[in-house]
Amino acid sequence: MGLKDLTVMSRDVPALAVLLAMPIVLILILGSALGSMTGGGSGGTLVKVAIVNEDAGTLGARVSDAFTKEERLRKLFSVTTTLPPEAARAGVERGDLAALLVIPRDLSAKLEAGAPVEMKLYTDPGQELSASVFRSVVRSVGTRVSAASVVAQTTAGALRASNMLSDAKTFERYVREAADAAEADGALERVAVQEQAAGTASGEFKALDYYAAGMSVMFLMFGAMYGAFSMVGERVEWTLPRLLTTPTRRWQVVGGKMFGVFVLGMAQFGVLVAFTTALGVRWGDPLGTLLVGAGVVLAVTGLTVLISSLAKSRRAVGGIGPVMVQVQAALGGSFFPIAILPKWIQPVHYLTVTGCGLDGFRALQSGASASAVLPNVAALAGMALLFFVIGAARLRYE
Amino acid sequence: MGDIVRVAGLTKRYGDLTAVDGVSFEVREGEIFGLLGPNGAGKTTTISMVSCLLEPSGGDVEVDGHSVRTDPGGVKRVLGVVPQEIALYPTLTAIENLRFWGRMYGLSGALLKERVAEALELAGLADRAKDRIEKYSGGMKRRINIAAGVLHHPKLLLMDEPTVGIDPQSRNHILETVARLNAEGMTVVYTSHYMEEVEHLCDRVAIVDHGKVVACGTKEELRGLVGDMDVVTIAVDESTEAALESVRAVAGVERVERADGSLQVLSRDGGRVLASVLGALADAGARVHSVDVQAPDLESVFLHLTGTSLRD
Numbered sequence: 186m187g188l189k190d191l192t193v194m195s196r197d198v199p200a201l202a203v204l205l206a207m208p209i210v211l212i213l214i215l216g217s218a219l220g221s222m223t224g225g226g227s228g229g230t231l232v233k234v235a236i237v238n239e240d241a242g243t244l245g246a247r248v249s250d251a252f253t254k255e256e257r258l259r260k261l262f263s264v265t266t267t268l269p270p271e272a273a274r275a276g277v278e279r280g281d282l283a284a285l286l287v288i289p290r291d292l293s294a295k296l297e298a299g300a301p302v303e304m305k306l307y308t309d310p311g312q313e314l315s316a317s318v319f320r321s322v323v324r325s326v327g328t329r330v331s332a333a334s335v336v337a338q339t340t341a342g343a344l345r346a347s348n349m350l351s352d353a354k355t356f357e358r359y360v361r362e363a364a365d366a367a368e369a370d371g372a373l374e375r376v377a378v379q380e381q382a383a384g385t386a387s388g389e390f391k392a393l394d395y396y397a398a399g400m401s402v403m404f405l406m407f408g409a410m411y412g413a414f415s416m417v418g419e420r421v422e423w424t425l426p427r428l429l430t431t432p433t434r435r436w437q438v439v440g441g442k443m444f445g446v447f448v449l450g451m452a453q454f455g456v457l458v459a460f461t462t463a464l465g466v467r468w469g470d471p472l473g474t475l476l477v478g479a480g481v482v483l484a485v486t487g488l489t490v491l492i493s494s495l496a497k498s499r500r501a502v503g504g505i506g507p508v509m510v511q512v513q514a515a516l517g518g519s520f521f522p523i524a525i526l527p528k529w530i531q532p533v534h535y536l537t538v539t540g541c542g543l544d545g546f547r548a549l550q551s552g553a554s555a556s557a558v559l560p561n562v563a564a565l566a567g568m569a570l571l572f573f574v575i576g577a578a579r580l581r582y583e
Numbered sequence: 584m585g586d587i588v589r590v591a592g593l594t595k596r597y598g599d600l601t602a603v604d605g606v607s608f609e610v611r612e613g614e615i616f617g618l619l620g621p622n623g624a625g626k627t628t629t630i631s632m633v634s635c636l637l638e639p640s641g642g643d644v645e646v647d648g649h650s651v652r653t654d655p656g657g658v659k660r661v662l663g664v665v666p667q668e669i670a671l672y673p674t675l676t677a678i679e680n681l682r683f684w685g686r687m688y689g690l691s692g693a694l695l696k697e698r699v700a701e702a703l704e705l706a707g708l709a710d711r712a713k714d715r716i717e718k719y720s721g722g723m724k725r726r727i728n729i730a731a732g733v734l735h736h737p738k739l740l741l742m743d744e745p746t747v748g749i750d751p752q753s754r755n756h757i758l759e760t761v762a763r764l765n766a767e768g769m770t771v772v773y774t775s776h777y778m779e780e781v782e783h784l785c786d787r788v789a790i791v792d793h794g795k796v797v798a799c800g801t802k803e804e805l806r807g808l809v810g811d812m813d814v815v816t817i818a819v820d821e822s823t824e825a826a827l828e829s830v831r832a833v834a835g836v837e838r839v840e841r842a843d844g845s846l847q848v849l850s851r852d853g854g855r856v857l858a859s860v861l862g863a864l865a866d867a868g869a870r871v872h873s874v875d876v877q878a879p880d881l882e883s884v885f886l887h888l889t890g891t892s893l894r895d
């Protein structure tokens with residue numbers, strides 16, 4: 186039964202096109218369109234900040250140099266140091282800059298004297314997330330610098346402190362440590378996440394990842410439609426009645442059909458994963474990916490039975506199927522991250538096959554282990570069972 | 584020989600419509616049994632209940648001792664079914680279809696292979712085995728449709744209108760196939776609205792109309808129902824209602840029916856009433872093309888029993 190269905194399927198070129206070619210095309214289109222939407226060029230994608238150094242001494246320059254030299258920060262921030270203070274502040278107000286750090290005139294003098302210093306930070310509320318990361322790095326640098334000055338003061342005197350703080354390497358180290366700290370509390374990642382939602386160039390890969398998962402889940406759902414087409418087809422093309430006159434049992438007939446849908450779905454999933462991996466999509470833990478994929482396909486198989494039981498004709502499947510798939514796809518986040526939906530509706534996505542599946546794939550893509558997505562797999566299996574039970578109870582044979 | 588099928592008081596209701604209304608008949612082992620009736624008579628519905636596809640609203644069917652009500656599994660193991668519709672997978676080849684249906688009938692391995700080859704040969708399509716069904720002509724599809732029902736050498740073969748809408752050549756092939764299968768020992772229930780086919784093939788016949796069996800027996804027994812009447816078939820230009828009435832009024836005419844471009848007249852002595860009938864037609868202004876006097880066939884039996892023609 187399943188084998189026969191696979192052969193039938195392999196001869197159905199339009200269906201193959203829908204189930205395999207369309208998702209791949211969509212993944213490419215969505216991944217790259219959104220990837221370059223705000224990107225423009227390679228350099229313009231960074232969070233823009235400015236540092237205005239008013240320090241009369243040399244230490245201020247070290248601070249700003251450190252920001253432009255530290256590798257991880259350079260990937261995130263595009264630092265301008267040449268703007269006059271008023272222009273820089275206006276830039277923040279316009280939103281051209283995410284933040285502005287003003288290093289005061291007396292920084293060197295005060296540090297050398299071991300006195301507390303204050304650096305001013307202006308941020309654009311519209312770019313809160315980017316600005317907050319900059320803030321946390323700056324604050325971290327500030328803490329270390331002042332700690333160093335206190336240490337210097339109490340142990341070896343101002344001269345020594347002055348030497349120590351004017352050493353460029355030390356400053357770089359402070360900034361690096363600050364970046365480490367910011368990374369440790371997740372601040373850098375937050376920027377990465379936000380970048381991806383906004384779709385910047387460094388997020389191009391991520392948009393591709395996102396849509397690879399989203400579209401795969403959605404088109405696996407179309408597999409349910411195909412399965413239902415095939416089941417209803419058996420009914421309207423008289424092969425189902427004929428099957429029921431053979432000694433083969435009803436459950437074997439339905440089971441064989443479901444087995445076919447399942448194998449087909451897994452094969453489709455395999456091809457999509459292989460293809461998108463070749464494009465550079467990182468799916469994460471292979472076992473977890475397999476499990477979530479199997480969960481989605483299982484739910485799809487259950488859905489097949491449900492749709493077949495609701496639809497009397499192929500046309501009805503053509504009506505019910507896409508609506509079911511698209512609603513689930515939209516609520517589940519296949520088209521866009523569900524974060525942009527109204528808050529009250531967001532939890533609904535856990536009730537959809539696409540949502541549960543996508544959630545699992547996203548978790549795996551950002552490094553979760555197979556065991557972390559087991560709840561998703563269980564939820565999907567539960568949905569599969571629910572669909573199947575409702576569908577089987579309604580399934581018509583005559 | 585014993586009865587392999589016993590149909591007793593079989594009834595199927597769809598809401599207000601009684602599609603099959605208390606049908607009873609027996610099929611003897613080894614015979615070809617005909618179920619003859621016009622479209623909508625309830626033949627398919629009856630066959631569907633025998634093959635456990637539909638549940639009877641009343642009555643029962645026993646196949647080889649198994650009741651369709653209590654032991655459908657037992658019934659299905661005895662049966663081969665050739666449905667009225669082409670129930671095949673169009674995008675699969677003939678051989679793939681046959682392999683699939685063979686498996687569904689529980690065949691596998693070397694036996695399956697052997698039976699598939701045999702069925703292809705029976706259908707006369709061994710050389711087209713690797714073509715997809717969708718590329719076949721209607722007649723070829725019908726032949727594979729039949730082949731798929733006999734792969735497992737069933738004791739009883741149910742055939743529902745196996746020759747509908749096909750070319751004469753394929754029809755002859757199918758009629759020969761049925762005779763051959765029967766000669767090899769298969770009992771066949773043959774459903775049709777073509778009187779000639781049933782007349783040609785069947786040993787015993789049940790004539791059905793409006794869900795009821797109007798007559799059942801051997802062909803000779805059925806002809807006996809018409810008695811020693813002749814059937815006069817008169818081809819006319821225009822069989823107006825007036826012409827019909829005037830013929831009906833002729834002494835010695837038992838029944839008159841209109842059937843596409845001709846009148847069928849039942850009479851105890853065809854030769855003697857012929858002159859008066861032709862005269863009546865001439866008076867009514869109808870032009871006669873040809874006249875044919877025959878001994879009764881199943882068509883005239885049907886006409887006699889129901890007052891309507893079998894043809895649609």
Ligand SMILES: Nc1ncnc2c1ncn2[C@@H]1O[C@H](COP(=O)(O)OP(=O)(O)O)[C@@H](O)[C@H]1O
Nearest residue numbers: 597600602620621622623624625626627628629
């Ligand atoms: N599923 C159904 N629902 C309602 N009426 C039906 C159904 N199937 C058949 N009928 C009706 O039952 C009658 C007998 O049909 P059928 O058994 O197909 O006749 P036949 O095979 O002799 O042409 C017809 O009047 C048909 O319209």
Ligand SMILES: [Mg+2]
Nearest residue numbers: 626627667744
């Ligand atoms: Mg019929």
